[in-house]
Amino acid sequence: MSKSSHLPYWIALLIVTLILHFFPGPFSALVKYPDSLVLGLTDPMNDAMRWFVDLFGPLFKAIGWLLEWPIKLAQWVLALLPWSVTCVIFMALAYAASGWRLALFALISLLYMACIGYWPQSMNSLAIVLISVPMAIGVGFAFGVWGFRSARAKRLIMPLLDLLQTIPAFAYLLPILILFGFGTTVGLVSSILYAFPPMVRNTILGLSSVSPTLIEAGEISGANDRQLFWKVRMPAARNQLLLGVNQTTMASLSMVIIASIIGGTNDIGWEVLSTMRKAQFGESLLAGFVIALMAMLLDRISYGFATQDRRQLSAGSKPKLPHYVAAAVVILWLLSLVIPFLAVWPEALVIDPAPAMNLALENFILNWRIALETIKNSAFFFLMLPVKIGLSQAVSPFTWGFALTPILVAIYAAICLAAAAWLYLSRKAGAAVALLIFAAFAYISLTNIPWIALLALFVLLSYQTSGTNLAIGTALGLGFLLVAGVWPQSVLSLYLCGVAVLISFSLGTLIGIWAAGSALVSSIVRPIIDTLQTMPLFVILIPFVMIFKIGEFTALLAIIAYAIVPAIRYTEHGLRNLPADIIESATTLGCTQRQLLMKVKLPLALPAIMLGLNQTVIYGIGMLVITALVGTNGLGQRIYIGLGDGDFGVGMTAGIGMAIIAIIADRITQSVSLKRQQKLGLKMDIL
Amino acid sequence: MTSAASPSSDVKLSCRNIWKIYGPDPNQYFTNRNGNIGSDEDASKHAAVIRDADHIVASANVSFDVHVGEIFVIMGLSGSGKSTMVRCLSRLVEPTAGEILLDGSNLLDINKEELIEFRRHKMGMVFQNFGLMPHLNVVDNIAFPLELQGMGQDERRKQAQEVIELVGLEGRESSFPSQLSGGQQQRVGIARSLVVKPELWFLDEPFSALDPLIRKQMQDEFLRLQRELHKSIVFITHDFMEALRVADRMAIMRDGEVVQIGRPVDLILNPADSYVREFTNDVPWELVLTAGDIADTSRKRAKGMGQISKNTNVATLLPYLADHEAGVVVLDENDKDLGVVNARNVVAALASGVMDPAQVTE
Ligand SMILES: Nc1ncnc2c1ncn2[C@@H]1O[C@H](COP(=O)(O)OP(=O)(O)OP(=O)(O)O)[C@@H](O)[C@H]1O
């Protein structure tokens, strides 16, 4: 990937940027996108939606009414079940999926839900998940089989899945809300829509990776088409399909929690949200912990089934289990008729540590106020503000302790030029230009940079990493943001997400390198990132919002906490799974540990690390939208506003804008990784 | 393509002018579905034309007969079209042109239902990579073809048990494929292919994935099974020594075409061209050549000469001949006198590969 061939374009970009910024003159339309060129997309979109609702509204209302019944039924059943019986059922599932330890975990989790007093809310959320998962699996499986059977269908389905998975979860809610009206169905429908794509992918992957010999063996044994599918292909693809079930379950839970944002439902997501809004952080943390436990439990159970060895399954090691469970259920149920304690967790036994927690938190914040403020302010003044409004405005006596005099600007320019010159002389022309562009952008800032320069930057980047097609796609996508009038919000989103991704990626890569070198570090880091990854997004917000209150800094930390996961994971994975012969030969050549890492391992692991960057970006964007809850500006906020006002046009343009940014970032980072993979002759898959 | 003497029994399976072409439009090259292009040379030229047009010729004008109870081996280098050929016979792959006659009727004419019926009862196949169902244990894997026929569980397990004993897998019934060694897995594969009591038995490189020692052992067992079962067999291998061990007759393939068909000894003694000779070069002939192959009919037996069966191989014979200048009389199954062999005949045959010792000048 040599920059040299594209160097003239980059230099041109630098010059044009500087000219436009300092001497806009007649070109001010290129600096700030003129309002007159913004097409009012929101009104026509709202009109179209209104027309659609007028036409099909009753149909959707009817579907919604129908869908409400299974949820009501599930909620009714779960509410009716004595908590002790539910416990036993979950423990049995956990035991069958994995063993005693998971069963114990299930018991503890459910006991926590009961004794913290969130049992009914937990069961209400669980009910929606229980209904939505089979439906999402059914839909996903059907599409998967279709895509597997017909190449044309697959070509149609795959991009659609890409789109569905990049549209931020929030944005799903809006059209569904408008079509179905308030109620639990919104949660159900949005969670089905959000959760079925992984099932489709896994179904197609599983069915088509069955070994051809197995198929031939089936045919030769005299299987007809139906038998070939159900008796050969399906069982052989079992584990992949169950992995799909696992992913679908997690996505479903995540969306059910997010959907509670529309309110009016007595579920655990709403509990977190409403307490967070009332600044009752103790309560919110306790409820968030319920969600976390539920997520881990569902994940471990479904993952346990997916990876289970067939031997355990059919070797009949637990043949009596169903009988024992049935017996236990019946006995407990009967007992709970006489012993009320077993039926409904008594009020008196509900523990409420929330007030104490709130007090402790207040004390903590009071005691550490100065330290916390310092952290927050320095991050804000020295990192976020400069990126947001530029060194030109961020440096002031109030923030940095001194004013940015013309002399200082000149010194800044001189240092940058000198560094660039030095790089140029050491034959790193590309790096020199990159440094200058970076310096210019840092001075001017993302929000003040002429829009045409930012657009050109991304188009150039696409062109260089992938080629003309992506460059055109990028230009069109960003063009939409301009025309739709969401450019300023997009830039704000870009700023927050960009800073978070940069930090997550650098920090994550370092941690990944460390973990790859040390079994101890790895064994500490692994469970943490596993847990973070299964967490429904807004649970991650809670601890940060508790300590740092609402604001961009909290959002930044939350995004980093989530987006750092893939950076760590891929780096460690990439470093640990290098071809052993290469490492051995490098060692015999006399590499020191350090040389081995810098000269052999890291370059070889680069495709994996770049794929990690790709996932970091995707995770970052996913979290970014959720952080609108803690008061960030940008596209997320507009989606949130659209949701609040029921304004389809506003929410949707922002949602589409977010998807566009996600797709462009995904394509650029992915093609960088792909190029490295091809160059090294390696193949990497998304973990 | 040279033909050779065939055994006396009836023809079970006969394939005639089989072609299999991969590419965008294979059918354009055949006006005649029976694949008969003319002479062997014409066919070779036709194959070259198709190749030049960017199609892959996996089988070109392949014809051979498999007799009842015979082990017919197809041998050739990787990519020579062996698997394609055996898949054409079982119609896992549809031939582009040609005829496959089973007991005289064309297998390519039957419809899908009939084909499934046919596979369920008349045909068994063993795969190089075993192709065992990972989710079924040994018994259920073996009983799988019976399950597909809709047979009840008890009955099919009973029948599976019989073949389990046949291949020596007793005690492993409830193991899963992942718990078995390669050799054991292939025994399961063999048992599964035999459970429907097929008349035709296809084996595509059944032992290639196994260690040499296990391979030898499995070949012995395969031969033992065949002595009991008398199937009509098409056996694929790329290992010439394996072919020599198991074959009654064999075909050598190159680039989709059959180069030579005959008994192993015919190929060794009269290779059709340098391609075949390449294979035969490394063969330890003294193990392959038998007294019957080199018996000199022109000599008469003399008084006091020893007698020996025609199946005795030369390695066994040589020490005896070293001490008995005059040689030994060779007898066939019916104790009929086939001629005489002496040390000189043997050395000449080993050295030159010429079968007729009369050509050796004395
Ligand atoms: N589905 C297919 N599409 C295109 N070409 C094919 C296909 N199947 C086989 N071929 C080609 O046909 C030729 C013969 O393949 P075949 O598998 O029959 O060889 P083989 O003799 O069994 O080799 P091996 O010893 O490696 O198994 C090869 O050149 C192969 O690439």
Ligand SMILES: [Mg+2]
């Ligand atoms: Mg083959």
